[in-house]
Amino acid sequence: MTDEEFAVFYGHTVRRLTGQLYVMTGDFHEAQDVVQEAFVRAWDRRHRLRQGPGPEAWVRTVARRLAVSRWRRVLRGRQLGRRSTAATSVEGPDPGMVDIAAALRRLPLRQRHCAALFYVCDLSVEAVAAETGLAVGTVKSHLSRARATLTSYLAPQVHSAEAHDG
Template sequence: MGTSDDFDAFYAATSARVLHQVYAVCGDLGEAQDVVQEAYARAWTRWSSLSSYDSPEAWVRTVAWRLAANRWRSVRRWLTARARLGPPPEAPEPSPDRVAVLAALRRLPESQRRVVVLHYLSDLPISEIAETTGMPAGTVKVYLSRARTALAPLLAADDERKDSDVSTHP
């Protein structure tokens, strides 16, 4: 039965070779790295039986090639569908207000930004935000209050800039 040390040694001895082989087949290094990583992750979960195979490397290589082939089939299906349906509709550019709100949100600490987004953009009540984030409800309320206090001058400054732009451009 293979041990984790055995798997580590197997990985160290074979991973570069398998990566090069899969890269040569699929022609995309990032894709090859992804599928080889997935193949070795699958090998790890089966290592107790896979370690007794004559060539565990062949198993990993086969799994990686199949994963790459499945991805190519998915891409081909997507391209066929896109050709049939046409390109997706153009997404409108974000409004200046949306850009200003996102810029202001980025200036908040991550924990405050998270509760503001959950409360105001996802319409979640305080209790659900507390449950989702693992924070006490009182902490959620404090973060919302602090975030509103921090956002007010940032958004007011943006409104003042817009007003001055309108007044200087007839």
């Protein structure tokens, strides 16, 4: 990938990838940080990015792994008695997105990851399986469980909104 192609690739994908990582992590600033770090790493290997599952999947995977590594470091720090810094408050997305993001955060990690790749990233079940290293049947199972769990989390909010509208 040439420098110009990389610039176009970055321009077309940075917002989408940040949104996808926000859904996966639940923290917008963290999503921005890990996506930017993943793009820095992609820049260093831009001439080889056409191989494999594609540059967008590569950047998304690196960003997700960076987020998991950061999460583990914070956990270890808390376990050792160190204080983690508090995130500053910024204006967030609309309330409906907050409800969905909160419901997604309640899912087990693998279900959340599969659901985010399938619903937010719009990947096929086969592509989700390839990106996560899971079997297609396992991905389908995670998606089914995620849908059922999300329905139970979000259904009371839908019913209460309908009652207020009626």
